[in-house]
Amino acid sequence: MENSVSSKCLTCGSTDIVRNITVSQSVEVGSTGLEYRTAVMLIGTEALLADLCTQCGTVLRLHVKNPDRKWITKS
Numbered sequence: 001m002e003n004s005v006s007s008k009c010l011t012c013g014s015t016d017i018v019r020n021i022t023v024s025q026s027v028e029v030g031s032t033g034l035e036y037r038t039a040v041m042l043i044g045t046e047a048l049l050a051d052l053c054t055q056c057g058t059v060l061r062l063h064v065k066n067p068d069r070k071w072i073t074k075s
């Protein structure tokens, strides 16, 4: 969607960036992501998306698709 946003790897300077890679873990651990409360007070998980530099392997950015959640924070 936002392919016009130019970004460069801060580590190696490459513009060879793959966007919105889904971050996942093995099945037994469950899903990895940022937790939020759903309407019924269950805990949901918003998938983490990563932008990766394919030249040096640096993850440039971690982000989620829907930032408007009731996020669970440790306080």
Ligand SMILES: [Zn+2]
Pocket (backbone or CB within 6 Å): 009, 010, 011, 012, 013, 014, 053, 054, 055, 056, 057, 058
């Ligand atoms: Zn790089």
